[in-house]
Amino acid sequence: MHTYDIINETIIHAPTEHVWHALIAEFNGTTTWWTPHNTFQPGTTSPEHIGGTTHITVHPKGNTKGGPKIRFTATTTHTTPNRHLATDYTHGAFRGHATYTLTPLHHNTQTRLTMHFTATPHGWLTLLAKLTNIGTQHSTATHNAFTHLNTHLTTTPTTPRSTR
Template identity: 55%
Template sequence: MHAIHHTDHTILPHPPHTVWNAIINELNGKTTWWHPHNTHQPGPTPPHHTGGTTHTTIHPNGIGKPGPKLHFTSTTTHITPHHTLTQTHTGHFHGTTTYTLTPHPQPHNTTHTQLTITFTTTPHHWPKLLHHLTNLTTKHTTATQHALTNLHHHLTTTNNHQ
């Protein structure tokens, strides 16, 4: 049984290919909208290819602040460009993360995108104890919602400068 199973979602006023590129850039460590809680570094094969990897560090108190750091490596197991990216992860967490992008047509020929992030995992090693002492699901949701707000700002800022 997984200790954490949670889905976060948002609707972004951008087309799926724009949101997709932002996710891929983040997992490749090229952007920082998931800060201050997560940093990403690609492995030898980038995460937008099946078998590609991303090394993630979770900074519960924020980057550069004292406190524990949690690490896991995600391997891409399924990819449908501009729609679905599924990764399995090992390390301090074992499970899966799936990013799903669904277009939402709007008036005036514009398209918004619903981004759904499903995180199903079990803490391992010392984070297992941490999960019993604190509600990691709530902390995960708070950090993810913060990241989604940052993503919206990042996309708006990036598109305004193009």
């Protein structure tokens, strides 16, 4: 079996607390910056708490297209608000871990967001892993999600100007 050990990292042009809240909101299913590749539904306990769960669905072709849906559950094992979230995958298509680390930069005007994904396909996904490059797809989808997050956090509505 193949184990993926992937680190994706980006700079978000927003303070760590904004990035943290956006990350937790995504895992609670209330935002969609990781869409179309991943969608999230929270369990009975919110993912920002130890023991909280998030049900993840990966849509390799996008959430509005057909094709296989890869489902697994992440359970929070460690959390330091605005800094670190660690999860274990124990149910579904992957077994492993993901950690999200937020590092403030430039007097907390920017945040380095790092996702470390270490997982092994489980069940039917082991066959799909032989046919496709899941690691590349994961990195591409994560890069796109992080780009959407940066846009989401740095786009501000324009203020109407007075015409007087």
